[in-house]
Amino acid sequence: MRNCLDEGMLQGYIDGELSAASMDEAAAHIAACLSCADAAREAENEMASFTAAFAHEASVNVPTERLRDHIEAAIDQRQLAVATPAPSSFNRLCGALTALLTLTPQRAAAFASLALVITLAVLFAAARPDKQTPEATGEEGGGNEIAAVAPALENQNSTATETTPPFANAAPEQSVSPAIVSSGGATIVKASVNKPRGVRRSTNTTPSARGRETLTTTTTTAPKLLPGEGSYLEAIASLTKAIDAGGDATLRPSVRSEYERNLAVVDQAILTTRRNALRNPQDTGAREFLLSAYQTKVELLNTVADQTQLATLGR
Amino acid sequence: MQRKSLIISLVLLLACAPWTLVAAAARDEDENPGGEITRTVAASSDVVVSACLEAGDVEVRGWDRPEVRVHTDDAGKLELQGGAESPAKRVDVIVADSDDGAFTSGECAGTGSLELDVPHGATVVLKVRSGDVEIADVAEARVETLSGDIQARNITKGVEVSSISGTVFLKNSSGRVSLRSISGDVEVSDVRMSDAGDSFKAKSVSGDVNLDRITHARVEASSVSGDVSINGALARAGSYNIKSTSGDVTMTLPADSSFRINARVFVNGDIITDFPIKQTSASPVTPVSPVTPVSPVAPVNSSGSVTPVAPVAPVAPVSPVNSAEHAHNLRETGARLTGSYGGGDAELNLSSFNGTVHLRKKEK
Numbered sequence: 001m002r003n004c005l006d007e008g009m010l011q012g013y014i015d016g017e018l019s020a021a022s023m024d025e026a027a028a029h030i031a032a033c034l035s036c037a038d039a040a041r042e043a044e045n046e047m048a049s050f051t052a053a054f055a056h057e058a059s060v061n062v063p064t065e066r067l068r069d070h071i072e073a074a075i076d077q078r079q080l081a082v083a084t085p086a087p088s089s090f091n092r093l094c095g096a097l098t099a100l101l102t103l104t105p106q107r108a109a110a111f112a113s114l115a116l117v118i119t120l121a122v123l124f125a126a127a128r129p130d131k132q133t134p135e136a137t138g139e140e141g142g143g144n145e146i147a148a149v150a151p152a153l154e155n156q157n158s159t160a161t162e163t164t165p166p167f168a169n170a171a172p173e174q175s176v177s178p179a180i181v182s183s184g185g186a187t188i189v190k191a192s193v194n195k196p197r198g199v200r201r202s203t204n205t206t207p208s209a210r211g212r213e214t215l216t217t218t219t220t221t222a223p224k225l226l227p228g229e230g231s232y233l234e235a236i237a238s239l240t241k242a243i244d245a246g247g248d249a250t251l252r253p254s255v256r257s258e259y260e261r262n263l264a265v266v267d268q269a270i271l272t273t274r275r276n277a278l279r280n281p282q283d284t285g286a287r288e289f290l291l292s293a294y295q296t297k298v299e300l301l302n303t304v305a306d307q308t309q310l311a312t313l314g315r
Numbered sequence: 316m317q318r319k320s321l322i323i324s325l326v327l328l329l330a331c332a333p334w335t336l337v338a339a340a341a342r343d344e345d346e347n348p349g350g351e352i353t354r355t356v357a358a359s360s361d362v363v364v365s366a367c368l369e370a371g372d373v374e375v376r377g378w379d380r381p382e383v384r385v386h387t388d389d390a391g392k393l394e395l396q397g398g399a400e401s402p403a404k405r406v407d408v409i410v411a412d413s414d415d416g417a418f419t420s421g422e423c424a425g426t427g428s429l430e431l432d433v434p435h436g437a438t439v440v441l442k443v444r445s446g447d448v449e450i451a452d453v454a455e456a457r458v459e460t461l462s463g464d465i466q467a468r469n470i471t472k473g474v475e476v477s478s479i480s481g482t483v484f485l486k487n488s489s490g491r492v493s494l495r496s497i498s499g500d501v502e503v504s505d506v507r508m509s510d511a512g513d514s515f516k517a518k519s520v521s522g523d524v525n526l527d528r529i530t531h532a533r534v535e536a537s538s539v540s541g542d543v544s545i546n547g548a549l550a551r552a553g554s555y556n557i558k559s560t561s562g563d564v565t566m567t568l569p570a571d572s573s574f575r576i577n578a579r580v581f582v583n584g585d586i587i588t589d590f591p592i593k594q595t596s597a598s599p600v601t602p603v604s605p606v607t608p609v610s611p612v613a614p615v616n617s618s619g620s621v622t623p624v625a626p627v628a629p630v631a632p633v634s635p636v637n638s639a640e641h642a643h644n645l646r647e648t649g650a651r652l653t654g655s656y657g658g659g660d661a662e663l664n665l666s667s668f669n670g671t672v673h674l675r676k677k678e679k
Binding site (some may be wrong): 038251252254255258261262265266267272273276285286289292293296299300303304307308 | 355402445459461462477479480495497498518520537539540558560561579581582649666669670
């Protein structure tokens with residue numbers, strides 16, 4: 001593939017929608033092409049920011065939150081296990097020796113010196129790989145936690161390393177939302193190392209960045225807004241705030257579930273139509289669908305905000 | 316002296332008896348031991364009647380009397396606030412849950428089912444958080460429910476209703492129409508304009524929108540994930556904007572219809588038409604074989620096969636061509652179809668982002 005990737009191909013690559021062969025082909029090209037790598041990073045930033053903008057609605061379900069906690073706990077346990085790989089074999093060895101000693105205590109003195117030598121040898125062997133395992137040092141909290149961060153996209157021309165914000169369900173809401181509300185500026189957020197909120201899709205990481213584990217300040221580029229988007233996003237943020245201020249009790253559980261279900265439907269429509277509008281910037285029909293989806297969301301939020309207000313008055 | 320006192324007592328008793336009976340009758344109308352309450356107030360023919368409830372079904376009927384009557388058999392307390400005017404121009408129906416409950420206009424904390432009789436020319440404004448609403452034979456209806464169906468019929472001047480999780484029905488009405496349901500369907504039949512400027516709008520997020528015999532000149536209908544269908548004759552010079560994001564759009568028209576069409580599908584859908592459209596633009600065209608059967612399937616050419624349309628310049632509208640090609644049972648993928656049929660009186664804008672657009676010919 002000599003020519004640069006076109007916008008549709010690039011978006012398809014980022015969304016993981018290409019065939020396996022095309023994915024490999026695109027990945028190889030991006031690895032070798034600076035401009036395409038830059039374009040991929042920019043597109044990833046935009047998509048991640050928009051996905052994060054709707055992460056609030058997507059994350060309100062209790063089971064999802066619980067599931068996320070489970071995943072985080074599992075990750076923590078796994079990191080602990082990786083951090084101390086030697087003790088398991090050491091324990092097994094000690095157990096065997098203990099059993100041997102239990103059966104024949106008379107030989108304890110004879111084996112004691114041998115056990116001591118073996119123990120020291122095992123400890124020594126265990127200590128060496130620890131120095132080479134980043135996860136282990138990260139657990140010690142000595143300031144090297146950054147090693148646990150997922151591979152990041154690296155800007156080859158800068159001394160600092162830019163990383164994309166976490167994708168989809170991995171996005172911390174507070175850090176990304178301002179980037180959505182603002183129409184032009186950039187938002188700088190700190191990489192959340194202690195609480196990695198999910199796993200990045202491997203297809204979302206460009207090959208040029210794979211395997212590079214670096215950490216610095218994460219810079220989130222504000223998404224490029226399509227004409228007409230900004231005002232809708234502001235209205236949505238304002239209405240969402242009003243609804244949240246009312247609290248959960250203002251809507252009956254059945255109505256709330258309907259509201260959240262339909263919000264998810266609309267958000268999905270926004271994401272899908274936005275993707276299409278980005279791919280076809282000259283297509284006014286595609287943009288109209290996007291704006292129509294935004295309008296539907298505003299109306300939905302408006303309806304619920306009205307009801308929330310009524311319920312608050314009735315209390 | 317005793318006789319005189321007895322006579323006076325009898326006279327007094329006889330004089331008071333009718334009033335005692337009248338008072339007893341009035342109380343019976345207002346309240347009875349079973350908890351039923353009825354309130355009536357004189358009202359103008361175009362009175363505005365409003366009510367707001369936390370929960371309870373509401374039934375509203377138009378009648379010929381110049382008064383508003385409200386009845387409930389399960390609300391704790393009921394009051395009609397009509398202001399100083401008589402007959403009243405505006406009546407607020409206030410419901411409280413218990414006898415000692417305070418009445419506050421504008422609050423929606425009361426619970427109870429209501430039956431309202433109002434003048435035919437009345438405008439009825441209802442907000443019900445949980446409950447079904449039926450409304451008939453009035454001039455205007457503005458209804459909001461959070462969870463509950465809304466049924467309206469024989470409304471003469473205008474309807475504006477919305478529901479979050481209920482279905483919206485509208486039958487045999489006229490005037491301006493705006494119907495919205497979040498997760499319920501919108502079902503409409505036999506609705507007409509009363510003024511030339513009257514518009515018709517129907518919208519749902521995850522429900523279907525089904526419109527039958529709508530004669531408004533401006534019709535907008537949409538759904539995000541549901542299907543949208545319209546069945547019936549087109550208004551002369553009418554404008555129809557019908558869209559669904561992930562559902563299908565279906566328009567079923569009489570064979571003698573006359574329209575210009577601009578149909579779009581964006582991702583995976585098809586455009587399927589029974590009408591031989593005189594095209595001005597169709598792109599990109601993906602001839603599909605075999606065509607999904609569309610009922611009725613009429614042969615196009617002498618061989619009876621489907622005539623795929625040759626690709627025209629992509630996306631950009633093309634000026635009318637002299638050698639017009641006809642799309643009949645055309646099936647396109649991710650494309651647009653622009654053209655006309657008959658004299659081209661009405662304008663159809665049909666689009667589905669990820670669904671199929673059908674233009675069907677109505678069987679006689």
